[in-house]
Amino acid sequence: MDLARHLLVDLTSPAAVVAVLRTLVAVALIVAAAAAAITLSRRALDRALSPAPGVRDYEARMSRAQTLASLLHSVVRYAVYFVALVMVLRQINVDATALLASAGIAGIAVGFGAQTLVRDSIAGFFLLLDGAIQVGDVISVGGETGRVEQITLRHTQIRRYTGELVTIPNGEITRFANLSRGFLRAVVVVTVPPDADLRRAAEILARCASAWAEDRAGWVAGPVEVDPLVEWSAAGASLRLAVPVRPAYRVEAEAELRRRVRDALAQAGVAVQALSPSAWPM
Structure with a gap:
């Protein structure tokens, strides 16, 4: 009884009450500061990452x-959250060293157990950050060619021309061809x-292509090439006829x-045995 009485007296003493109130205020301030930091960082990131209205590929960039x-x-x-938790523990006189050590060990264990997940997520982050591939692009990767429909941290989805949706882990996208950037050559091989x-x-091919390029000036990105x-x-x-x-x-x-x-070769009396097939539709 004496021990309980002394403990009650110590806990209700002015100094103990002041210390508890000081701790509660400090914890409340830490929680409020953490919430404010999260809100401000969200607004700052949204403002920094959002593309300007009217830029090219606005929807894909967004x-x-x-x-x-x-x-x-x-x-x-x-x-x-982690920093705030450590600060709160220090305020209530709890040693955070053991917590940090445990977090480090857990991080190592998770890293070993989820290597593929981590690899895909890191690759997806840099893929999104670089902007080398965007939704709507036609790409060729790992023997697959299709239009990009979705890019997430873990995988990229492309749809083949025949309709199949192919899911590719981002960690496997190490080398690819983007068929939607810059220019492509429209190629016609005549036999x-x-x-x-x-x-x-x-000469007939060159005249024919030059006339076509004048009619489609908005499509053309370079001079006519004839081999x-x-x-x-x-x-x-x-x-071979090629037009960028x-x-x-x-x-x-x-x-x-x-x-x-x-038509031009037929009018000139030149027999055509074959024409090249279509390229992959985009």
Whole structure:
């Protein structure tokens, strides 16, 4: 009874009450500061990552910004929570060293057990940060070609031309081709009889392509290129016509060029044995 009485007296003494109130105030201030830090960081990140209205690929940039912002919000939130927890423990005279050591050991264990997850997430973060791939781009990676429909931290989804949705872990996207950046060449390979006048055929291709380029000036991204002989055999000789165009118009450009080339050669009396097939539609 004496021990309990002395303990009650100590706990209700003015000094003890002041110490408890001081601790409660400090904890409340820490919690309030943590909440304010999270709110301010969220606003700052949203403002810093959001693209300016009217920029090119606004929707794709906004989608990427939202994904990055979500990740960074989580990182900042958990970091602030951890720091606030350590500060609160110190306020109530609890040694945080053991907590830090336990967190380090847990981090190592999680790292070993989720190497693939960590690899994919880190790759996805830098993929989003760099902007090398955006939703709507047509890419070729790992033998797969398709239009990008979704990019997350863990994986990227592309849809093949035939409709299948392919999911690729971001850690596997180490080398890829983006078919939607800069320009692409609209290529038409024409096969004529081996004894045809190749110089005349090349001149017809050049005139035909130049006239088409004038009609489609908004599509064209470079000068017309004609190779008068890319392959020859007893079965036929092949000429190649190439016109740099904006990626979105490549398929339509090749289709129009094939029609014009076929008609121009037919009018000139040059037999056409084959025309190149269409490129991957975009």
